[in-house]
Amino acid sequence: MRELIATSALPPARVAVSQTASVEVISAGSYVRLQISSRDPAPAEIDVLGTTLLREPDSCRALDPIAWWLAPQTWLVASREHSSTALIAALESACAGRSCAIVDVSDSLVALQVSGPSAREILARGTGFDVRAASFAPGRSARVAFAQLPVLLRPIAEDDFELLVDRSAARWLVAWLSTTASALS
Numbered sequence: 001m002r003e004l005i006a007t008s009a010l011p012p013a014r015v016a017v018s019q020t021a022s023v024e025v026i027s028a029g030s031y032v033r034l035q036i037s038s039r040d041p042a043p044a045e046i047d048v049l050g051t052t053l054l055r056e057p058d059s060c061r062a063l064d065p066i067a068w069w070l071a072p073q074t075w076l077v078a079s080r081e082h083s084s085t086a087l088i089a090a091l092e093s094a095c096a097g098r099s100c101a102i103v104d105v106s107d108s109l110v111a112l113q114v115s116g117p118s119a120r121e122i123l124a125r126g127t128g129f130d131v132r133a134a135s136f137a138p139g140r141s142a143r144v145a146f147a148q149l150p151v152l153l154r155p156i157a158e159d160d161f162e163l164l165v166d167r168s169a170a171r172w173l174v175a176w177l178s179t180t181a182s183a184l185s
Contacts, residue, residue, distance in 0.1 A: 010110055010170050016178035021116035023177040025170075026162070030084035031106045034091050036073040037099035048077055048090045060141035060154045068141050068152060068164075076105075076152065076164075110170035114177060115160040118184045123153070123161060125180055133158060147176045 016023040034046075034053075046053040053067045053075050054060075061067040065079035065087060077087050084104040091102045114122055123131045126147040130136060141154040151173070152164040165173050 010174065015174050016181045018116075018118070018181045018184060020118035020184055021114065021122055021181045023174065023181055024113045024115075025174065026111040026113050027080065028106070029078050029080045029111060030082060030087055031104070031109050031164075032077045032084055032087040032091060033070075033101075033103045033105050034075045034077060034095070035101045036095065038073065040073075040098045040100070046091075046094045048087065048094055049079075049082060051077075053077070058140055058142050060139060062138060062154075062156070068154065070143065070152075078164075108167050109164045110167050112163045112165065112170070112174065112177065113156070113161065114163065114181075117159055118181070119159045119161055121184060122177065122180050126176070127151075127153075129153075147173060149173060 010025045012025050012027040014022055014024045048067065049065055051061050051063050051065050051067050054069055057069060059069045064081045065077050068076040068078065070076055077091065079087055084106045088102055088104060095102070120131050120133070127144045129142055129144040136142070136155055138155050138157060141152065144151055144153050146153065146163065149165060149169050154162050156162055163173070
């Protein structure tokens with residue numbers, strides 16, 4: 001029997017550059033999903049390696065680890081500094097005595113970064129979600145249909161965005177973003 005070897009869906013690289021935007025594949029990080037049972041009372045606060053999980057819908061704590069609010073009592077905790085093992089251990093400790101699911105989803109996601117003065121325009125071409133700066137600033141996040149794919153999206157800075165996409169669709173989305181960025185040049 002052959003041994004399965006995990007490989008990166010896409011290696012970290014700048015994949016598209018135009019005069020007004022760039023698209024990059026960000027190095028793989030650790031991603032852990034936490035879902036607390038709806039039968040358990042919501043804890044007052046959950047702290048994971050110095051980051052408090054926010055309860056406000058569509059919020060995102062941008063420190064490392066990054067805490068993406070996904071749904072009531074459901075978060076995605078991401079880190080470039082900590083391993084998924086460390087995130088899981090911290091979540092298990094923070095949620096001790098609660099009924100919850102903690103799942104390492106690191107191998108299922110690819111992170112992309114779209115930046116530059118045209119970044120919001122590129123994003124607006126891929127979704128009906130309001131990505132204007134007044135509506136979608138750092139500290140926010142959204143699960144959106146983007147270029148017909150489910151994507152997690154967050155602004156990092158004014159003209160800088162992170163997109164998390166399923167590994168199986170990453171190459172297609174990179175091609176779509178590259179084509180759109182080139183068309184805006």
